[in-house]
Amino acid sequence: MTTTTATTKMRGRGAAAIGAALLFLATASLGAHANTDSNDVTALNVFYTTMNHPPQLKNWVSQNGDPCGQLWQGITCSGSRVTxxxxxxxxxxxxxxxxxxxLTALVQLDMSNNYLGGSDIPYxxxxxxxxxxxxxxxxxxTTPYSISQMVALKDLNLAHNQLSTISDMFNQLTNLTTMDISFNTFxxxxxxxxxxxxSLKTLYLQxxxxxxxxxxxxxxxxxDLNVANNQFTGWVPDKLKKIRSLQTTGNSFSNGPAPPPPPATNPTPTPTPTPQRPALPSSNDNNGPSNSGSKHSKLQGGAIAGIVICLLVLGAMFAFFVIKRKSWKLSRGQDPEQKEPLSPLASGFKQMKSIKIISTTGKDQFQKTVSMSLKPPTKIDLHKSFDENDLTPKSVTRKISLSSIKIPAYTVADLQIATGxxxxxxxxxxxxFGRVFRAQFNDQKVLAVKKINFSAFPGHPSDLFIELVANISRLNHPNLAELVGYCSEHGQCLLAYEFxxxxxxxxxxxxxxxxxKPLSWNSRVKIALGSARALEYLHETCSPSVIHKNFKSSxxxxxNxxxxxxxxxxxxxxxPNQEFQESEENSGYRAPEIAMSGQYSLKSDVYSFGVVMLELLTGRKPxxxxxxxxxxxxxxxxxxxxxxxxALDQMVDPALQGLYHSKSLSRFADAIALCVQAEPEFRPPMSEVVQSLVRLVQRANMTRMSSSESYTRRDGESGDYAV
Structure with missing residues (x-):
């Protein structure tokens, strides 16, 4: 009896010891997992997966784990946060x-000299x-817009990649001391x-x-500045010539000192105060060099001041009467620019031509008077509306040589035969902008020919058309309709595009x-992403930026x-901006600020893009x-x-029949909500929209890789996960 009791007690103590050990291990395991912040663990799990589970990274795993407690290779921590x-x-x-x-505690990320990429840097x-x-x-x-928000950033190195677009996004990076973006294709x-x-000390752009x-x-x-092997022109500023380490070879810089500012512009102000001119002392200046001739100086200064005031008054009166006269003529339905001889001053202001365009829709004809800027896109700031006080030389009309256009020219006869x-x-x-016809050629090539009506244009419409062709032919992106030819003869203005x-x-x-067959959800996301890339190119790659003004699903x-x-x-x-405003078809795409100001902008394009995304989501018209x-x-x-x-689930296009992933739908809706905000300053740049859609696709791809689940449609039919 005693032996049995002792044995039982020993067994009980053994079981208790084993239980305590297991409890210790479990507690230790929980404690180890608790060493790293859960958000950091999630981010590194995903990072490991997107790097295709590299075996050379010791201790890394794609699910859970403890980067800080298990000493993941290359990871440094402070407390529970990855730094x-x-x-x-x-x-x-x-x-x-x-x-x-x-990874909000991360202050250093060095992934240099690997094989990462093949696509944009994630946003x-x-x-x-x-x-x-x-x-x-x-x-x-493009460089991701999120870099613009890294106010603590001191060292940025994106060198030796194939990056092609750098956004104007450095306003907040006042702590940046070193930047290397050399050996890309910017x-x-x-x-x-x-x-x-x-704070920038070192800059490499070579x-x-x-x-x-x-x-x-x-x-x-x-x-330390290296700008070698680019296509820079102009002069190297004198201040930069004093840099200790300066490399400028391989450019087209002009030698010699930079020219003085042109008379029509004010020279750039410098911190050095301008000395007082002795010939024009202040009337209350008691510290002149002597009293000799002071009366003469004061009289001279007063006379000059009086002349200046008179000139200013006369100038103001002249401007007032010019403006009033123009307003009076406009109120009477007259064009103040027509049938009036131009004075030398007025001719300097005249940079636009009044042009009448006759468009035909069915049996109805309507005539509109519009203003067309004759400035080429390479010289136009498309962020600005027309300013009559812009007297810069770049506003002068420029004729473009046919030899500068690389796309082929068709004859009218060729296109007439091809279009019947x-x-x-x-x-x-x-x-x-005109009617579009299908052109079938003898070699079975098919093109879409747009017939633009320039017949009512005064002067030389062919010159305007050639300039238009040259400007459009400079645009080059896989998500833009490709211009492959043109025709300008016998008064015809025709553009030939890929069909x-x-x-x-x-x-x-x-x-x-x-x-x-209706568009699948995957196809809709694909179309949204490609269209976003097209606008991103126009807004952030073209210099200056190109505002589309007519972005819509049609x-x-x-x-194929x-x-x-x-x-x-x-x-x-x-x-002009007002041209599209009366069309009901375009009203659904028009940003709210256009109704008030009449001005289109990059952000109004973003709004129109959000409307197209809504069309993709709902299948409804704007x-x-x-x-x-x-x-x-x-x-x-x-x-x-x-x-x-x-509510979102009820908004989805019924043609999809529930064949979409709810998380993908929600992220798509989030992007739309940002784009269609009423205040233009809160809408994101197109590069950010592109990044959000890229992330949507990446997450969907990961979902398909990591899960074999399927969803069930409302009608009970099962299917695979969609984007």
């Missing part, structure tokens, strides 16, 4: 994680970085916001395709044929693989009088419901 990731030269591929912004980078080094990888596209002018980087001048760098505290003399059988559509078999997005969304053309191609790009500067009054305006009806998941 640094240093993995240079590890032969890593894939890309950065899409949720790196969760959601850690927000509080002090050092970012992605040099020596394969990143392409082009255009140096962003103007570079002059805000007031081996890119930058052009223009480097004057924006003149007042920076640089000690522009017959109704070949008619495709009529847009804001896109699937027509416009508007037509595809509004098909009434029951046998036609101008998004789809090829449903890749989008934006049409009517480069036309916006032909006609403005539909056939619906109840509260639902006629798509934005007014949909915007308040975009963050309500239940």
């Amino acid at each position: 640094a990731i240093n993995l240079p030269g590890m032969s890593l591929n894939g890309t950065l994680g899409y949720n790196m912004n969760l 959601n980078l850690p927000p509080n970085l002090e050092k970012l080094n992605l040099a020596g990888n394969h990143f392409t596209g 082009s255009g002018n140096i962003p103007q916001s570079f002059n805000s980087i007031t 081996n890119n395709q930058f052009s223009g001048t480097i004057d924006v760098l003149a007042n920076l505290p640089l000690t 003399s522009f017959s109704a059988d070949h008619f495709i559509s009529e847009g804001s 896109y078999q699937n027509g416009s997005l508007c037509d595809l969304l509004n098909l009434v044929d029951d046998q036609s 101008n998004i053309l789809l090829d 693989e449903l890749n989008p191609h934006l049409s009517d790009s480069g036309y916006g500067d032909l006609i 403005f539909d009088r056939s619906r109840p009054r509260s639902e006629q305006s798509l934005v007014r009806w949909a915007a308040p419901q975009l963050h309500d998941i239940d």
Whole structure:
């Protein structure tokens, strides 16, 4: 009995010991997991997955784990937060994680000299970085807008990639001391916001395709500057010549001192105070050099001051009567620029021509008088509206040589044969700038020919048309409709574009044929992303930026693989802002500020893009009088419901039949909500919109890789996950 009791007690103590050990291990395990912040763990799990699970990274895992407690290779922690990731030269591929912004304590990220990229740098980078080094990888596209928010950033290195676009986003980076973006394919002018980087000591821009001048760098505290092997012109500012380490070879800089400012412009102010002119002393200056001749000096100063005042008064009176006379003529329906001889002063202000365009729609004809800027896009600031006081030399009309246009010229006879003399059988559509016809050539090549009516233009319409052709032919992006030829003879103005078999997005969304297959959710996301890339190119790659002004679903053309191609790009500067405002078709795309100011901008394009995304989401038209009054305006009806998941589910295009992933739908709606905000300053730049759509696709791809689940449609039919 005693032996049995002792044995039982021993067994009980053994079981208790084992239990305590297991409890200790469990507690230790929980404690280890608790060593790292959960958001940091999530971000690094995703990062490991997007790098394709590299085996060379010791202790890394794709689910859970403890980066700080388990000493993940390259990870540095402070307490429970990850503060640094240093993995240079590890032969890593894939890309950065899409949720790196969760790493809010990260101050250093060094992924240099790997094989990451093959696509854009993800937008959601850690927000509080002090050092970012992605040099020596394969990143392409644009610099992510999130860098502009890294106010603590001191060291930025994006060298030796294939980046092509750098946004004007450096206004807040006042702590940046070193920046290396060399050996990429950046082009255009140096962003103007570079002059805000007031702590910048070292700047490497070499081996890119930058052009223009480097004057924006003149007042920076640089000690090391390399701009070699670009396409810079002008002069090297004298302040930059004093830099200890300066390299400027491989450009087209002019030798010798820079020329003085032109008489029509004010010279750049300098910190040195301007000395007082002795000939014009102040009347209350008691510290003159002597009293001798003071009366004469005062009289001379008073006389000159009187003359200046008289001139100012006369000038003001002249300007007042000119403005009043112009207003009086306008009120009587007269054009003050017609049938009036121009004085030398007035001729300096005349930079626009009044042009009458006759458009024909069916049997109705209407005539409009518009103003067309004759300035080429390479000289136009498309952010600004026309200013009659702009007297800069760049506003002078310039004729463009035919030899500068690289696309082929067709004859009228060729295009008449190909279009059946522009017959109704070949008619495709009529847009804001002319009618479009299908052209079938003998070699089976098919083009879309746009017939623009310049017949009512005064002067030399052919010159205006050649300038238009030259400007459009400079635009080059896979998501823009490609201009492949033109015709300018016998008074005809014709543009030949690639023909896109699937027509416009508007037509595809509004098909009434029951046998036609509706657009899938994946295709809609694909179309949105491609269209966003087209606008991003126009806004952030073209220099100066190009405002489309007419972004809508009928101008998004789809090829056989449903890749989008934006049409009517480069036309916006032909006609004034008010031209589109009376059209009900365009009213649904028009940003609120246009109704008040009449001015289009980059942000009004962003708004129009958000409306097209709403069309993709709902299958509805932007403005539909056939619906109840509260639902006629798509934005007014949909915007308040975009963050309500239940309401959102009811808004989706019924043609999708529930074949979409709810999270993808919600993220798509989030992007729309940002784009269609009433205040233009709160709308994101197109590069940010592109990044959000890229992340949407990346997350969907990860979902498909990591899960074999399927969802069930409302009708009970199962299917695979969609984007």
